[in-house]
Ligand code: 2HG
């Protein structure tokens with residue numbers, strides 16, 4: 001009997017079959033995707049993870065892998081009764097030097113950031129969900145986050161990874177692998193292998209800081225984002241509007257520090273004061289400026305509070321889209337036309353890579369009654385892509401072919417590594 005064999009591996013306390021204990025693993029963070037499972041397995045070591053996967057494989061049992069359950073596209077939820085394998089207990093961290101560290105799949109982003117800071121270094125990916133989001137899931141979705149303009153997404157930080165394959169084989173390093181699994185791991189959404197641990201790049205943080213929340217009229221947004229994005233010292237270029245800053249202000253119980261068509265929250269860091277170059281890029285637009293971590297943090301609060309603030313209004317439909325800078329000003333009206341019975345909020349990252357391609361990752365949140373397909377179609381009329389940095393998940397798998405150019409390659413790899421199709425069966429690939 002599979003469950004009793006699984007209990008033998010992970011122990012009774014880490015094979016959760018009680019409905020009360022399972023429930024948090026059966027629904028995603030937003031409350032939008034809900035599934036069910038008969039058991040949640042919480043292996044405490046790589047050996048246990050490998051043994052769990054082998055048992056599931058031999059029994060032909062599909063599994064959904066879950067980390068911090070902060071995903072937004074339904075990718076970590078057992079939608080069709082799959083077993084859940086939680087990697088939360090695989091959180092070991094080992095700092096190798098001030099240029100790299102090794103993190104267990106279940107290590108939270110905050111723990112990785114602290115480990116990097118302990119050797120005076122910095123990890124390149126940051127998101128507001130840092131206390132819960134885990135490294136395995138962030139690799140699976142190729143998370144971008146707020147410093148993507150500087151460091152690129154998760155895949156750009158990945159030096160090596162150890163994985164457990166669908167059949168339970170543990171591969172401690174992917175550096176020598178015939179099929180370039182390492183190159184395809186980020187963004188593979190747990191469909192190719194279970195990340196057990198990763199070796200991640202870290203690096204020095206320049207000491208001097210300047211942060212500005214700039215009020216930008218619609219007519220100037222493209223030019224301002226372009227100028228700020230071209231600065232040597234740029235670490236973040238975030239975008240939101242008047243509605244959103246009010247929403248965040250309400251969420252955190254403060255008054256909004258700025259109001260305009262667009263607010264650009266820019267952070268620059270360098271050896272030597274970056275403020276003059278940031279000010280030159282912003283010109284004479286009104287801005288609230290901070291040069292210390294603490295006052296800068298006060299400005300960031302208005303950006304980081306958005307996800308939680310919108311969730312208080314209801315269960316939002318989340319569209320994480322990539323659009324050309326030239327379409328930024330049309331985005332709000334286009335989505336409002338496609339979703340006339342919903343309240344639309346949008347915010348995001350002005351760049352989606354460190355090459356600073358003029359493409360923004362924007363999070364459109366719609367609260368109310370919405371036809372998702374109408375919104376996706378509307379995004380495509382703007383030459384946008386319906387998936388940016390949260391992954392395809394289950395939410396967009398029927399549109400994956402348009403959003404991912406590497407899908408055929410991934411499918412081939414999947415067929416080789418997981419021929420029974422047991423790993424995260426509800427995500428990424430269009431339903432067959
Ligand atoms: C962000 O950048 C996150 O704030 C979450 O990617 C976006 O809640 C969202 O839609």
Ligand code: ZN
Pocket residue numbers: 145348349361363389
């Ligand atoms: Zn984001």
